[in-house]
Amino acid sequence: xxxxxxxxxxxxxxxxxxxxxxxxxxxxxxxxxxxxxxxxxxxxxxxxxxxxxxxxxxxxxxxxxxxxxxxxxxxxxxxxxxxxxxxxxxxxxxxxxxxxxxxxxxxxxx
Amino acid sequence: xxxxxxxxxxxxxxxxxxxxxxxxxxxxxxxxxxxxxxxxxxxxxxxxxxxxxxxxxxxxxxxxxxxxxxxxxxxxxxxxxxxxxxxxxxxxxxxxxxxxxxxxxxxxxxxxxxxxxxxxxxxxxxxxxxxxxxxxxxxxxxxxxxxxxxxxxxxxxxxxxxxxxxxxxxxxxxxxxxxxxxxxxxxxxxxxxxxxxxxxxxxxxxxxxxxxxxxxxxxxxxxxxxxxxx
Numbered sequence: 001x002x003x004x005x006x007x008x009x010x011x012x013x014x015x016x017x018x019x020x021x022x023x024x025x026x027x028x029x030x031x032x033x034x035x036x037x038x039x040x041x042x043x044x045x046x047x048x049x050x051x052x053x054x055x056x057x058x059x060x061x062x063x064x065x066x067x068x069x070x071x072x073x074x075x076x077x078x079x080x081x082x083x084x085x086x087x088x089x090x091x092x093x094x095x096x097x098x099x100x101x102x103x104x105x106x107x108x109x110x
Numbered sequence: 111x112x113x114x115x116x117x118x119x120x121x122x123x124x125x126x127x128x129x130x131x132x133x134x135x136x137x138x139x140x141x142x143x144x145x146x147x148x149x150x151x152x153x154x155x156x157x158x159x160x161x162x163x164x165x166x167x168x169x170x171x172x173x174x175x176x177x178x179x180x181x182x183x184x185x186x187x188x189x190x191x192x193x194x195x196x197x198x199x200x201x202x203x204x205x206x207x208x209x210x211x212x213x214x215x216x217x218x219x220x221x222x223x224x225x226x227x228x229x230x231x232x233x234x235x236x237x238x239x240x241x242x243x244x245x246x247x248x249x250x251x252x253x254x255x256x257x258x259x260x261x262x263x264x265x266x267x268x269x270x271x272x273x274x275x276x277x278x279x280x281x282x283x284x285x286x287x288x289x290x291x292x293x294x295x296x297x298x299x300x301x302x303x304x305x306x307x308x309x310x311x312x313x314x315x316x317x318x319x320x321x322x323x324x325x326x327x328x329x330x331x332x333x334x335x336x337x338x339x340x
Contacts (some may be wrong), residue, residue, distance in 0.1 A: 018191035
């Protein structure tokens with residue numbers, strides 16, 4: 001089954017992806033992120049046609065705890081975050097620490 | 111827990127069988143966990159390369175779109191973005207790494223030529239084309255990152271599950287079984303000692319009874335003799 005890429009974020013963030021042909025996007029203005037970002041992410045997560053969700057790393061801080069956890073742990077669709085040094089998409093670092101017992105991403109960020 | 115087990119030979123044999131199975135399972139799961147961690151380390155190296163490439167691509171794409179916005183105006187860029195007709199698609203296949211099914215993502219229509227973009231040659235400028243190019247490259251990196259990061263997430267989930275199973279066997283199941291085994295062995299030894307003691311007591315009682323019977327017989331045998339002598 002073929003799927004698509006979805007982008008969630010401010011209009012400035014999504015415009016570039018739309019230039020590359022991404023047609024599934026959720027524009028949430030910076031001032032409205034606290035109120036509307038959760039709903040946008042939940043809606044995209046529920047869409048079976050979406051295989052990859054692209055978000056800015058800083059936007060994850062606007063999500064509620066449950067939505068953030070579900071988007072970070074989601075395998076289909078997979079979340080790929082951009083910006084903020086790229087320590088690994090959403091919560092991956094914590095997951096590595098928990099599973100392996102040591103912080104393998106430590107070197108990368110120093 | 112150990113006190114719940116009935117101290118019988120049958121239960122002892124059952125516990126010994128379970129210990130053997132659990133020890134074998136523990137060793138196998140430990141090997142699986144170590145194997146998964148080694149596979150994960152390979153994927154992690156790959157992921158770190160992909161991540162650094164992704165950051166570079168994102169920075170370049172941002173730079174290009176900012177340039178396009180500055181030169182052509184935000185409205186022109188948004189207009190070009192809204193005109194796109196061809197959209198990138200991804201198809202997912204799977205491969206198996208030590209029992210963990212990880213995805214292999216294939217993409218189509220990510221890189222497009224100018225005439226495939228839909229906004230027309232006259233309606234755009236070179237800067238918008240460059241920005242679109244940069245974002246198409248970024249999308250390719252994102253697809254690669256998604257593939258690697260999904261594999262990482264799945265591997266981590268499997269490592270966590272295996273680790274939990276190993277720990278449960280090592281710190282809960284096996285100690286409980288050893289405790290149960292020790293309890294039954296002690297109880298059976300105690301029963302054996304009691305049995306030996308009881309047998310000894312019975313034997314001593316029997317010997318005493320036999321001795322008394324013999325003495326009584328002797329006494330009875332002596333009685334008529336004494337009577338004759340009198």
